[in-house]
Amino acid sequence: MSWKKVGVVIVLLLSLFLVSCTSDPGPSAGEIWDKIINIGTLGFLCKSGWFGTCNYEDNLVAFMRILVGILVFALLYVGASAVPGLSENRNVSIAVCIILAIMSVIFIPGAVLAGIGAAYATVIASILIGAPIVGGLLLFRMIPGDTKGGVLLRIVVLFILLAVLIGVKEQASELLSPGLLGGLF
Numbered sequence: 743m744s745w746k747k748v749g750v751v752i753v754l755l756l757s758l759f760l761v762s763c764t765s766d767p768g769p770s771a772g773e774i775w776d777k778i779i780n781i782g783t784l785g786f787l788c789k790s791g792w793f794g795t796c797n798y799e800d801n802l803v804a805f806m807r808i809l810v811g812i813l814v815f816a817l818l819y820v821g822a823s824a825v826p827g828l829s830e831n832r833n834v835s836i837a838v839c840i841i842l843a844i845m846s847v848i849f850i851p852g853a854v855l856a857g858i859g860a861a862y863a864t865v866i867a868s869i870l871i872g873a874p875i876v877g878g879l880l881l882f883r884m885i886p887g888d889t890k891g892g893v894l895l896r897i898v899v900l901f902i903l904l905a906v907l908i909g910v911k912e913q914a915s916e917l918l919s920p921g922l923l924g925g926l927f
Contacts, residue, residue: 799856806855807847815843871910878903 769777780786784801787808818839822828828835882899886892 800852802859803852803855806859807850810850810855810858811843811847814846815839818842874906875903878906 784805787801787804819835822835822839825835828838878899882896882903885896885899887896
């Protein structure tokens with residue numbers, strides 16, 4: 743090992759030692775956990791005291807605003823790369839796309855952002871619920887029904903599909919009960 747590398751390692755170890763020797767005890771485990779929970783609940787997007795009190799919906803709308811801004815920028819940047827004047831100068835196209843994305847996202851109302859999120863969640867939930875059901879029905883159609891074993895297997899597949907549908911119905915009725923969501927539905 744060369745002396746340059748040894749010197750670099752000694753400087754790094756000395757720096758780490760000096761950084762660890764502070765008079766401040768640092769954050770406790772509870773404070774670290776509170777920061778993790780703050781990130782998970784999107785509380786870092788809206789601090790109470792700056793603009794009044796913030797609730798979960800405000801945090802969610804702020805997060806949706808960030809996500810839609812990134813999406814709008816990406817779509818505009820792909821579109822700008824097709825424009826002959828902007829495709830040669832990448833810095834200008836990035837600046838134009840950032841400005842247009844910020845302008846677009848700022849003026850989208852919060853209700854529209856919540857609607858975008860709800861529509862996307864509905865599509866994904868429908869796919870996740872519908873895919874096993876469609877797969878089960880395709881499996882049912884592919885099983886030959888001319889033997890006793892085939893008929894028995896078809897009946898088993900139908901009972902499994904029925905159990906899935908009953909489970910989905912139970913979960914949906916539990917989610918839409920008045921006590922769970924505070925009487926919104």
